[in-house]
């Protein structure tokens with residue numbers, strides 16, 4: 001690709017200087033100047049220019065996509081035999097993508113004694129590729145990587161998506177590396193360019209400050225990880241017809257490179273953050289670790305799970321497994337109550353799609369109020385006990 | 394022990410705010426920094442060397458100004474730094490980045506442990522580490538929060554997953570990505586700063602790596618960014634007024650009508 005600047009058209013307005021994510025654009029002597037080193041041709045400056053002074057010339061596409069690849073696949077993540085919610089969310093969106101492409105939707109499930117694999121059909125799959133083996137019970141990543149690679153090589157789906165969970169983000173890149181294809185991380189939007197039959201993958205970057213739409217034009221499959229709780233799962237249709245295809249799994253031939261020795265469960269309460277309808281979350285405003293007890297009491301009164309900001313985890317007030325945000329969990333409950341959380345962009349990235357957000361904070365300028373549905377400016381140590389009393393009342 | 398740390402220089406964009414009127418980035422004296430997660434990778438590499446001896450080499454692929462990040466890493470205790478810099482590397486996606494890094498690591502020949510950050514704060518994919526491991530065909534463990542034991546071609550770590558912690562073992566050489574729990578990075582020492590100023594930094598391009606132009610940079614990338622835009626934040630919170638009791642009453646009303654309590 002080539003960046004072309006038409007200095008005759010440039011009026012030096014400077015619109016383009018502030019949009020470059022890498023700060024490579026400046027106005028020198030009234031004309032645009034771009035430091036091409038570091039440019040990745042994202043096109044932000046092109047779009048910002050009202051005078052058509054900047055253009056990007058695309059190279060001729062080197063290769064055409066292999067058209068023998070067809071069908072949309074969802075990696076249906078399970079843990080100890082239970083399918084994760086994200087599998088259903090992806091099937092719901094995957095169904096729409098497959099319909100647009102007029103092709104089949106497949107679900108790939110690798111596990112042991114997975115309960116309710118038929119439910120994958122009820123949520124939209126036409127075919128379920130199911131491998132059952134005790135060796136797959138622990139989500140051993142070397143096994144998952146190589147089995148998925150084998151299945152993709154055999155059945156050739158054009159699109160393969162997985163949840164951007166800890167597991168998905170760790171093993172999907174390895175699958176893409178082996179298949180020599182592109183992978184878009186942590187998507188929050190998936191659409192189809194029907195003309196070119198391409199998956200349009202939209203994702204937040206720069207901690208949620210910038211959205212990028214990414215394509216994988218020539219290599220197949222087109223792969224993406226998708227943030228949990230972004231797509232809503234549809235109602236299941238128990239009458240839907242589909243096929244469960246048993247695929248065998250033999251660990252011979254795959255050298256497992258890592259071995260799981262032990263697992264320590266960290267989640268201190270019963271309701272799991274990712275699946276909770278209501279989350280009560282606390283931040284630095286709590287002041288000290290004991291004050292999480294107050295939130296735990298509110299959580300109990302509302303049947304809610306306990307979350308936290310990174311600040312509270314960094315202080316050592318609550319384990320990491322409760323952390324919501326860019327480097328913690330992404331959640332999207334029906335109700336998120338943020339107590340004493342200022343709302344750093346990294347925290348917002350993990351919770352801003354919640355249906356209703358209540359912010360309780362004594363600083364009226366805290367950014368958390370920018371995403372809140374209801375805001376209470378006040379002392380959480382007055383508001384929360386009052387709320388508990390009235391709810392129990 | 395030969396340790397390789399991969400680092401990326403990133404814009405310190407966490408300071409960046411969006412101007413709601415023009416929907417553009419507001420930059421206040423933005424400067425480039427070492428990707429924050431990579432500072433833990435540097436620290437862990439240096440600690441392992443201090444404990445067991447050996448050498449820590451840092452590699453970055455980036456524009457010429459990324460040399461500053463390498464010098465900074467030397468001030469933090471890194472022994473050697475290599476800059477992968479070539480016009481041909483421009484526009485690389487994670488696959489092409491990992492491929493280029495893998496060629497550099499192979500050229501080093503001796504490597505026992507490769508440490509990456511868990512993700513960057515700009516591209517933010519977390520994909521380079523696992524892709525690099527696969528291209529080198531060596532074990533990979535993500536999100537390492539503690540190295541419990543490392544010796545004689547053996548590694549045992551504690552790592553964080555959604556539900557808790559796992560203890561995993563593997564053989565060396567291996568690639569790990571580290572989470573911030575693993576350590577508290579040190580500040581540069583005076584001696585380190587002196588050393589970083591005079592240190593010689595090797596620059597490798599496609600010729601030194603012996604790779605085809607078609608495998609790296611934009612031509613080697615399967616993905617293409619076709620559009621960049623700013624998320625819409627048109628939002629107005631309803632602020633609940635009155636004393637705490639009144640605020641709580643209104644809140645309960647609102648939650649009741651949403652069927653949430």
Ligand SMILES: Cc1cc2nc3c(=O)[nH]c(=O)nc-3n(C[C@H](O)[C@H](O)[C@H](O)COP(=O)(O)OP(=O)(O)OC[C@H]3O[C@@H](n4cnc5c(N)ncnc54)[C@H](O)[C@@H]3O)c2cc1C
Nearest residue numbers: 184185399454486487509510512513516517518519520521
């Ligand atoms: C807006 C935008 C969106 C993008 N989205 C995607 C996408 O979805 N998929 C994709 O394949 N590419 C994507 N890219 C390209 C990607 O950002 C670059 O390939 C980048 O070089 C590495 O990816 P990362 O920043 O996500 O690193 P990560 O994979 O998050 O980095 C993890 C670790 O790998 C090491 N590392 C990363 N980069 C380097 C480097 N250059 N030199 C040395 N070590 C390094 C560091 O230890 C780092 O902590 C995107 C780029 C932009 C600008």
